[in-house]
Amino acid sequence: MRFDLKNDALRKLNQYLHENPEKQVAVRNPAGRHNIAVGIDADIDVDIHGHVGYYCAGMNQNSRVTIHGNAGPAVAENIMSGCVRVHGNASQYAGASGHGGTLIIDGDASSRCGISMKGIDIVVAGSVGHMSAFMAQKGHMVICGDAGDFLGDSIYEAIIYVRGKLGELGADCVEKELTPIHREKLASLLMLAGLDHSVEGFRRFGSARDLYHFDIDHAGKY
Amino acid sequence: MARQRSKQYKDTHMPDVISQRPSATFPLDVLDEIHRAADQGIYEIRGLGAKRKLPTFDDLLFLGASMSRYPLEGYREKCATNVTLGNRFAKTPIELDIPITIAGMSFGALGAHAKESIGRAATLMGTSTTTGDGGMTEEERQSSKTLVYQVLPSRYGLNPDDLRRADAIEVVVGQGAKPGGGGMLLGQKITERVAEMRDLPTGIDQRSACRHPDWTGPDDLEIKIQELREITDWQIPIYVKVGASRVGFDVALAVKAGADVIVVDGMQGGTAATQDVFIEHVGVPTLPAVRLAVEALQELKMHRKVHLIVSGGIRSGADAAKALALGADAVSIGSAAMIAIGCNRNAYIEDYKALGTLPGYCHHCHTGRCPVGVATQDPHLESRLVPEQGAQWLRNYLSTMVLEMQTVARACGKSHVLNLEPEDLTALTIEAAAMARIPLVGTNWIPGNNQT
Numbered sequence: 279m280r281f282d283l284k285n286d287a288l289r290k291l292n293q294y295l296h297e298n299p300e301k302q303v304a305v306r307n308p309a310g311r312h313n314i315a316v317g318i319d320a321d322i323d324v325d326i327h328g329h330v331g332y333y334c335a336g337m338n339q340n341s342r343v344t345i346h347g348n349a350g351p352a353v354a355e356n357i358m359s360g361c362v363r364v365h366g367n368a369s370q371y372a373g374a375s376g377h378g379g380t381l382i383i384d385g386d387a388s389s390r391c392g393i394s395m396k397g398i399d400i401v402v403a404g405s406v407g408h409m410s411a412f413m414a415q416k417g418h419m420v421i422c423g424d425a426g427d428f429l430g431d432s433i434y435e436a437i438i439y440v441r442g443k444l445g446e447l448g449a450d451c452v453e454k455e456l457t458p459i460h461r462e463k464l465a466s467l468l469m470l471a472g473l474d475h476s477v478e479g480f481r482r483f484g485s486a487r488d489l490y491h492f493d494i495d496h497a498g499k500y
Numbered sequence: 501m502a503r504q505r506s507k508q509y510k511d512t513h514m515p516d517v518i519s520q521r522p523s524a525t526f527p528l529d530v531l532d533e534i535h536r537a538a539d540q541g542i543y544e545i546r547g548l549g550a551k552r553k554l555p556t557f558d559d560l561l562f563l564g565a566s567m568s569r570y571p572l573e574g575y576r577e578k579c580a581t582n583v584t585l586g587n588r589f590a591k592t593p594i595e596l597d598i599p600i601t602i603a604g605m606s607f608g609a610l611g612a613h614a615k616e617s618i619g620r621a622a623t624l625m626g627t628s629t630t631t632g633d634g635g636m637t638e639e640e641r642q643s644s645k646t647l648v649y650q651v652l653p654s655r656y657g658l659n660p661d662d663l664r665r666a667d668a669i670e671v672v673v674g675q676g677a678k679p680g681g682g683g684m685l686l687g688q689k690i691t692e693r694v695a696e697m698r699d700l701p702t703g704i705d706q707r708s709a710c711r712h713p714d715w716t717g718p719d720d721l722e723i724k725i726q727e728l729r730e731i732t733d734w735q736i737p738i739y740v741k742v743g744a745s746r747v748g749f750d751v752a753l754a755v756k757a758g759a760d761v762i763v764v765d766g767m768q769g770g771t772a773a774t775q776d777v778f779i780e781h782v783g784v785p786t787l788p789a790v791r792l793a794v795e796a797l798q799e800l801k802m803h804r805k806v807h808l809i810v811s812g813g814i815r816s817g818a819d820a821a822k823a824l825a826l827g828a829d830a831v832s833i834g835s836a837a838m839i840a841i842g843c844n845r846n847a848y849i850e851d852y853k854a855l856g857t858l859p860g861y862c863h864h865c866h867t868g869r870c871p872v873g874v875a876t877q878d879p880h881l882e883s884r885l886v887p888e889q890g891a892q893w894l895r896n897y898l899s900t901m902v903l904e905m906q907t908v909a910r911a912c913g914k915s916h917v918l919n920l921e922p923e924d925l926t927a928l929t930i931e932a933a934a935m936a937r938i939p940l941v942g943t944n945w946i947p948g949n950n951q952t
C-alpha cells in the first residue's frame with residue numbers, strides 16, 4: 279500500500295495503519311509532518327521516504343518503521359515493541375520513555391536521547407547530545423560515537439555503552455566493568471544494527487545507586 | 501503581660517524563669533519545624549493539601565430567590581445535574597450524570613482497595629474516575645465505567661493499549677499542591693507490584709520528573725495532543741490539567757494547544773507525598789483560580805466550548821455549586837473522596853499514634869502506613885478498607901453533595917445546576933469579592949473593577 283502525503287491526509291494514513299493494514303506500506307513526501315505512523319499495532323513494515331517531524335512511530339507496537347531521512351523530536355517515543363530505524367539524524371528526545379522494542383539511528387542523535395527510557399534498546403551509530411539517558415530506568419543505549427555532557431544523569435537500571443569520547447557524566451552515573459554478559463548483549467545490539475565495531479572499544483556506564491535513598495550527604499547531587 | 505511579670509519579680513524577688521509569652525515570629529509549630537530540620541537535614545515531605553488558612557468558597561453566599569425571582573419546588577420540579585465534557589474535537593465525549601468527578605490518584609499512592617472503592621462509587625453515581633502516576637490497573641479499569649487516563653511527565657506504565665481503552669486522556673502539566681513540581685513516592689510504598697508497573701527497582705525513593713520528557717511549551721503540546729488524538733483515532737476527549745498559578749495564561753495556552761477539557765487544580769489540592777514548602781507556599785487558591793480560568797475562556801469565546809473542571813479543596817455540594825456558579829462545568833474531588841472512604845476516620849488510634857499523629861491530624865500518606873488502609877500497599881493495613889464498604893461510603897457522600905447542589909440551585913430558581921451563575925452569589929469578604937469578582941455583600945462593589 280502506498281500513501282503520498284502531498285495528497286493524502288495524515289489522518290487517512292494513520293487510520294489505515296490502525297485497521298488491518300497490508301504487510302508493506304510506503305509513505306512518500308512526508309515533508310517533515312508530525313505524528314506520522316503513530317500508534318501502530320501490527321506486524322508490518324512501513325517505509326517513510328523523506329524527513330519526518332515530531333513523534334514519528336510514537337508508541338509503536340510490533341511494526342518495523344524505517345525513516346529514509348532525518349527524524350524530528352521524539353522519534354519512537356514510548357515505543358513498546360518492534361523496531362524503528364532512522365537512516366539520517368534524529369532530533370532531541372529520541373526514544374523518550376520507550377518501554378521496549380529497538381530504535382536504531384544511523385546518524386547522530388541530539389540532546390536527551392533515551393530520556394526516561396523504560397526498557398527500549400537504542401543504538402546510535404553516531405554521537406548523542408547532552409543529557410542523554412536522563413532518568414533512564416531500563417534498557418540499553420549503545421553510543422558508537424561521542425556522548426555529550428551529563429550522560430545518564432539520575433540514571434536507574436538502564437545500561438549505557440559508549441565507544442567515543444565522553445563529556446562530564448551526569449549525577450549518579452558511573453563507569454562499570456564490561457563483563458562477559460554485557461559484552462554479549464552489546465555484540466547482539468551491534469549485530470542487530472548491522473554495525474561491525476568490536477565490543478572491546480566500548481565502556482559501560484550505569485547507576486552508582488547513591489540517589490536511590492535520600493541521604494543528606496548527597497544533597498548536592500539532587 | 502510584661503508589666504505583670506515585673507510586678508511578680510518585685511514581689512517575690514524570684515527570677516522570672518517561666519515566661520510563657522509566645523513569639524509571633526517563632527510560634528511553636530515554627531520552632532518544631534526548625535528543630536526537625538536541624539535533626540533531619542531534609543525538608544518535610546507529607547501528604548494531603550495546604551493546611552494554612554486560605555480564601556475559600558465559604559467566603560461566598562448564595563442569594564436565594566424571593567420576590568424578584570421564584571425558587572423551584574424541591575419535590576416536584578426537577579433540577580438536572582448531567583453534564584457533557586469534551587465535545588470540542590472528540591467523537592465520543594464524556595457524558596456524566598453528575599458534575600462531580602474523581603481526581604487522579606495513583607495506584608501506588610493509594611492501595612488497590614481504595615482505587616476499587618473509588619471506581620465502584622464513581623460508576624454507581626454515573627461519574628468518572630481518573631488514573632494517576634503509575635498507570636492503569638486492571639482493578640480500576642474493571643470497576644470504573646468512565647475512566648480518565650493520565651499522561652504524566654514520568655510516563656510510568658504509559659502504553660497505547662491503555663490509551664485506547666480509556667474514556668478520556670488527561671495530559672497532566674501540573675498539580676495544585678505543587679505547580680512546577682514532580683512526583684515522589686518514598687521507598688516504603690514501592691512494593692514489587694508498584695515497582696513493576698513503574699519499571700523501577702523495589703523499595704527506592706522514587707522521584708518523577710516535573711516536565712514531560714518529549715515536549716516543552718504550548719507549541720509542542722499542541723503536537724503532542726494531536727499525536728494522542730491520532731493514536732486514539734480522534735475518538736476520546738483530551739483533557740489538560742494545570743496546577744493553579746498563572747491561570748489565565750495557562751488556560752489560554754491549553755485552548756490554543758487543542759484541549760477539549762481543561763482541569764484547573766487550586767493550591768488546596770492534595771498530594772500523596774510532596775515537600776511541605778511546596779504545598780503551603782506555591783500556587784493560587786481555588787477561589788480566584790476558577791474566576792481567572794472562566795475569564796480566559798470567555799475572552800477567547802470558548803467558555804462552555806472547552807469545558808472547565810475545577811478541583812482543589814472541594815468539600816461539599818455548596819463548594820461545588822459555587823464553582824459551577826462562577827462558570828466551571830464540573831468539579832473534581834480527591835482528598836474529600838479519600839476522607840469519605842476512611843482517611844482520618846476515628847479508628848485504629850494506636851496506629852495513628854505510632855505515626856506520631858491522631859485522627860483528624862494525619863497527613864502521613866507518604867509513609868505507606870495508613871491506619872485506615874487507604875494510602876498503603878501493606879496487605880494487613882489495606883484489609884481494613886473493604887472495597888464494597890468504601891464504595892458505599894463514597895457513594896453516600898457523592899449523593900449528599902448532589903442533593904446539596906440541587907437544594908441550592910432550586911433555591912436560586914435553577915432547573916439545572918449548570919444554570920447557576922455569578923449573579924446568584926454575593927461575597928462575604930473584600931478579599932473574596934476581589935478574587936471571585938463578586939460584589940461585596942450589601943454593596944455593588946467589586947474591588948479591582950475599574951469602574952468602582
Ligand code: SF4
Nearest residue numbers: 843844862864865870
Ligand atoms: S489516614 Fe491514611 S489517607 Fe488519611 S492522611 Fe493518614 S495516611 Fe493519608
